[in-house]
Amino acid sequence: MPPGHAGGIPDRGCSGWGGGAGVLRLFSAPPAIPSRTGPNLSLSPRVLLLATACLTPALLPIAAEAQSRARAPASAAPQRASASGLVQAIDVRGNQRIEADTIRSYMLLQPGDVFDADRLDRSLKSLFATGLFKDVQVRHEGNRVVVEVQENPIVNRVAFEGNRKISDDVLRNEVQMRARAVFTPQAVQADRQRVQELYARRGRFAAVVEPKLIELDQNRVDVIYEIQEGDAALVARINFVGNHEYSDSKLREIVATKEQAWYRIFSSSDQFDPERLSFDRELLRRFYLRNGYADIQITNATAELAPDRSGFFITYTIDEGPRYKVGKVEVISNLRNLDAASVRRLVDIDTDDWYDGDSVERVAQSLQDAVNLRGFPFVDVQPRIQRDREARRVDLTFEINEAPRVYVERIDINGNTRTQDRVIRREFRIAEGDAFNAAQIRRSRQRIRDLGYFSDVQVSSAPGSAPDRAVLTTQVAERATGEVSIGGGYSTDAGALADVGLRERNLLGTGIDARINGTLAQRRSQLDLSVTDPYFLDRNLAAGADIFFVQRNLLSISAYRERRAGFAIRAGYAFNDRLRQTWAYTLVDREVYDIASNASRYIQEQKGETLLSQIGQTLTYDFRDSIIDPRRGGVARLGTDFAGIGGDVAYIRARLDGTYYIPFEQYLGDPDYVLSISAGVGYLEPLFGKNERIIDRFFLGGENLRGFRIAGAGPRDLDTRDSLGGRFIWTQSTEMRYPLPLPAELGLVGRAFVDVGALSQLDKSSPTLAGVRIADDGSPRVGAGVGISWRSPFGLINIDLAQAVVKKSYDETQVFRFGFGTRF
Numbered sequence: 120m121p122p123g124h125a126g127g128i129p130d131r132g133c134s135g136w137g138g139g140a141g142v143l144r145l146f147s148a149p150p151a152i153p154s155r156t157g158p159n160l161s162l163s164p165r166v167l168l169l170a171t172a173c174l175t176p177a178l179l180p181i182a183a184e185a186q187s188r189a190r191a192p193a194s195a196a197p198q199r200a201s202a203s204g205l206v207q208a209i210d211v212r213g214n215q216r217i218e219a220d221t222i223r224s225y226m227l228l229q230p231g232d233v234f235d236a237d238r239l240d241r242s243l244k245s246l247f248a249t250g251l252f253k254d255v256q257v258r259h260e261g262n263r264v265v266v267e268v269q270e271n272p273i274v275n276r277v278a279f280e281g282n283r284k285i286s287d288d289v290l291r292n293e294v295q296m297r298a299r300a301v302f303t304p305q306a307v308q309a310d311r312q313r314v315q316e317l318y319a320r321r322g323r324f325a326a327v328v329e330p331k332l333i334e335l336d337q338n339r340v341d342v343i344y345e346i347q348e349g350d351a352a353l354v355a356r357i358n359f360v361g362n363h364e365y366s367d368s369k370l371r372e373i374v375a376t377k378e379q380a381w382y383r384i385f386s387s388s389d390q391f392d393p394e395r396l397s398f399d400r401e402l403l404r405r406f407y408l409r410n411g412y413a414d415i416q417i418t419n420a421t422a423e424l425a426p427d428r429s430g431f432f433i434t435y436t437i438d439e440g441p442r443y444k445v446g447k448v449e450v451i452s453n454l455r456n457l458d459a460a461s462v463r464r465l466v467d468i469d470t471d472d473w474y475d476g477d478s479v480e481r482v483a484q485s486l487q488d489a490v491n492l493r494g495f496p497f498v499d500v501q502p503r504i505q506r507d508r509e510a511r512r513v514d515l516t517f518e519i520n521e522a523p524r525v526y527v528e529r530i531d532i533n534g535n536t537r538t539q540d541r542v543i544r545r546e547f548r549i550a551e552g553d554a555f556n557a558a559q560i561r562r563s564r565q566r567i568r569d570l571g572y573f574s575d576v577q578v579s580s581a582p583g584s585a586p587d588r589a590v591l592t593t594q595v596a597e598r599a600t601g602e603v604s605i606g607g608g609y610s611t612d613a614g615a616l617a618d619v620g621l622r623e624r625n626l627l628g629t630g631i632d633a634r635i636n637g638t639l640a641q642r643r644s645q646l647d648l649s650v651t652d653p654y655f656l657d658r659n660l661a662a663g664a665d666i667f668f669v670q671r672n673l674l675s676i677s678a679y680r681e682r683r684a685g686f687a688i689r690a691g692y693a694f695n696d697r698l699r700q701t702w703a704y705t706l707v708d709r710e711v712y713d714i715a716s717n718a719s720r721y722i723q724e725q726k727g728e729t730l731l732s733q734i735g736q737t738l739t740y741d742f743r744d745s746i747i748d749p750r751r752g753g754v755a756r757l758g759t760d761f762a763g764i765g766g767d768v769a770y771i772r773a774r775l776d777g778t779y780y781i782p783f784e785q786y787l788g789d790p791d792y793v794l795s796i797s798a799g800v801g802y803l804e805p806l807f808g809k810n811e812r813i814i815d816r817f818f819l820g821g822e823n824l825r826g827f828r829i830a831g832a833g834p835r836d837l838d839t840r841d842s843l844g845g846r847f848i849w850t851q852s853t854e855m856r857y858p859l860p861l862p863a864e865l866g867l868v869g870r871a872f873v874d875v876g877a878l879s880q881l882d883k884s885s886p887t888l889a890g891v892r893i894a895d896d897g898s899p900r901v902g903a904g905v906g907i908s909w910r911s912p913f914g915l916i917n918i919d920l921a922q923a924v925v926k927k928s929y930d931e932t933q934v935f936r937f938g939f940g941t942r943f
Contacts (some may be wrong), residue, residue: 144672211266250305289317319667326348574596614642769805916937
C-alpha cells in the first residue's frame with residue numbers, strides 16, 4: 120500500500136465508507152496482477168466485495184445526481200444544517216490527463232452547498248465508478264473540498280507470450296484490452312478468463328494465463344499475457360448406456376468425437392469439444408432413425424474430466440425403442456390441378472421396408488422440387504407419420520399443400536472481404552423478386568460452397584418489409600485461395616515425379632482461376648499455363664486459354680518419344696444446373712522422335728513433326744450428388760473432335776462415356792458401400808485421304824483396363840512387341856467400393872472391380888508394312904482385382920492388385936499398380 124493511505128476498512132457496510140472531515144479512500148483493484156518492474160497491485164477480498172457491492176447499484180443514480188447538481192444554481196442546494204458551513208470551492212489535485220472540471224462534474228457536492236458527509240461519500244463512489252482512477256481521496260479543509268486522484272495508467276501495448284497453438288491475431292480479437300485504452304485490473308482479469316475459455320474450447324483445459332504489467336514512464340503500462348498452453352485434454356473413453364441392438368464399437372464409428380489413438384495425430388476428432396456433444400447426439404439419433412428406430416431418444420450426453428485434467432470420459436444414454444417397418448405409403452395433393460398420382464413414382468419407399476428417416480426427408484424434398492418445376496412455386500410437403508406400436512409399423516402420408524406466398528425482397532451478402540459481390544450473386548438460382556423457393560436456396564448455397572473460396576457459407580431468411588416479403592442473408596467466411604505447391608510422388612505410369620505449381624483460384628476476388636504448373640517425371644514432363652474466367656463478361660459463359668508443353672517417354676511401350684507444344688482456347692456454357700457444353704480450339708505442334716532402331720516399321724513411319732489444328736466440343740450431363748466424392752447419381756459425356764482446319768492431319772474422333780453410382784447404404788448400413796458402373800466407347804475416322812498418326816489413336820490398358828500394362832492390350836507388332844494403338848475402343852468397368860475394418864478417420868476405402876475392354880481397327884494399308892506381323896484382334900479382354908484408396912494427409916494413394924482373366928498371348932499384363940502424389 121503506498122504511503123499515506125489509510126490502513127483500515129470500517130466494517131459498517133456500504134453506508135460506513137468514509138465520513139465527516141476524515142479522509143475517504145477506496146481501492147478499485149482486484150486480486151494482484153504481478154508487475155515485472157514494480158510492486159504488486161493488491162486488494163483484500165473483503166475490500167473487493169465491499170467495493171463491488173457499493174459501486175454497482177449506485178452508479179447510474181449517483182452519476183445522474185452529480186451531473187444535475189453541477190448544473191443547478193447554488194440556491195437549489197439542500198439546506199441541511201452542518202457545523203462545517205458552506206463549500207466555497209473544490210480543489211482537484213493529482214490529475215494529469217483528465218480535466219479538473221470533468222472530475223468536478225462527478226461530484227454531488229458543488230460550491231455553495233453545505234457540507235454533507237453522505238453526499239461526499241457518494242461522490243467518492245461516483246468517481247471510482249468511472250474506471251478512470253486507481254485511487255481517490257476526498258477530504259475537506261476548512262471551507263474547501265480537496266479531491267486527490269491517482270489516474271489509471273494508459274495501455275501502451277498488449278502482447279502474448281508462450282502461445283503456439285493459437286496465434287496472436289486470434290487472441291487479440293478475444294481480449295478487450297487495447298493499446299491507448301485506460302488500464303483497469305478488472306478488465307485484465309476478464310480478458311484472462313476469456314483467453315482461458317478460448318483454450319478450453321480447443322481442448323486445452325490445463326492452460327494457464329497470467330497477466331503481467333511492465334510499468335513505463337508517463338503513467339503507461341505494457342500488458343503481457345504469459346500463457347502456458349499445456350497439453351490438449353483428449354477423449355480417453357466413449358461409453359454408451361442403453362444400447363442393445365448396436366455395439367459400443369459400432370456407435371463409436373457414428374459419432375464425430377473419437378477416442379484418442381496414435382494414428383489421429385493429423386486429426387482433432389479426439390480433442391474434447393463441448394459443442395460437438397450436441398452434434399454427436401444428432402448423429403446418433405439420425406443413425407437410429409435411418410435404421411428403423413422411430414422412437415429413438417438420446418436422453419443424455421455427459422463429459423467428465425479426469426482429476427489430472429488430462430482426458431475426458433464421455434457417456435451417451437440411449438433409449439432405442441422398437442424397430443419399425445413401413446406400412447401404407449400415400450401421397451395426397453391439396454393443390455388444384457396437381458394429381459398426386461403423377462408424382463407418386465418419386466416415392467421410392469415401399470411397404471415392408473425398414474423405416475428410414477433419411478429416406479422420408481429425401482422423398483419429401485424430391486416431391487417439393489418436382490412440384491416446383493411443374494409451375495407451383497409455393498409448395499410445402501409434409502410427411503405425416505402414424506405409428507402402430509403393437510404391429511411395429513409406420514404409415515407414411517406425404518401431404519402436398521400450398522405454402523404461404525412469399526417473395527424474395529432482397530439478397531444481402533456479408534463477410535466477403537475479398538471476393539466481389541457479383542461473384543457470389545451469380546451463383547444464386549433465385550433472384551430478388553422471385554418466389555421464395557427453399558430448394559433453389561439450398562442449391563444456391565451448395566453452388567457457393569462448391570466455388571471453394573469460402574470456409575463456411577450460411578444462407579438465412581428473415582421477414583421483410585411486408586408479410587409476403589423475405590430477406591435472404593448470405594454469410595460467408597473467406598479462405599485462402601492462393602496456392603504455392605511443391606510436391607513429389609510416384610506412379611506406375613509416370614515413375615518418380617516432382618511437381619511445382621503456383622495457382623490463384625480467385626484472382627483479385629473476381630473468380631478467375633489462373634495457374635502455372637510444372638511436372639518433371641521419369642517418363643513424362645509437362646509445363647502448363649492456364650487462365651479461366653467462369654463468367655466471362657458476367658454472362659453464362661466460361662472462357663479460358665491454355666499454353667502447354669508435354670514430353671513423354673514411350674520407349675518401353677512403343678519404342679519412341681513424343682513432344683507436344685501448343686495452345687488451346689476454350690468456351691463453355693451451361694444449359695441448366697446439369698447440362699453443360701464446352702468448345703475448344705487447339706493448335707499443337709507434335710513430334711515423334713528418338714525412335715528405337717529396332718522399332719516396328721509401323722512406328723518408324725510416324726517419325727517427324729506434324730501440326731494439329733483441331734476444334735472440339737464436350738457435352739456433359741452431370742447429376743451426381745457430389746463432384747469430389749459421388750455416392751449416387753451419374754455423369755455422361757459426349758465428346759467430338761474435328762481436325763483438318765489447316766494442319767497436317769485430318770480426322771473426326773468421337774467419344775461417349777458415363778458412370779452411374781448406386782448407394783448400398785440402405786441395405787448394408789454404411790455410406791461407403793457404393794457400386795459404380797462405367798462404360799465408354801470411342802472411334803477415330805481419318806478424313807480427306809490422310810492417315811491418322813499414332814499419337815492420335817486410342818490405347819488400352821493401365822488406367823482404363825486394370826490387370827494390363829499401359830497400352831498392354833490391343834494391336835501390336837508381334838516381332839518387336841511394340842503397341843500400335845487403334846481406331847475403335849470400348850471399355851466397361853464395374854467397381855464396388857466398401858469400408859475396411861479400420862477406423863473411418865484413417866481415410867481408407869477398399870475396392871473390388873472387374874474391367875472389360877477391347878481395341879481394334881488398325882490401318883494396315885501402307886505398302887511399306889508388307890510382311891509385318893501385326894495382331895489386331897478386337898475380342899474382349901477382362902481384368903479383375905481389388906484395391907485400396909487412401910486419402911492421406913500427403914495426397915491420394917491408390918494401390919491395385921489385378922489379374923488379367925481374359926487375354927491374348929501377346930498382351931502385356933501388370934499385377935500391381937501404385938499411384939502416389941502430394942503437394943506441400
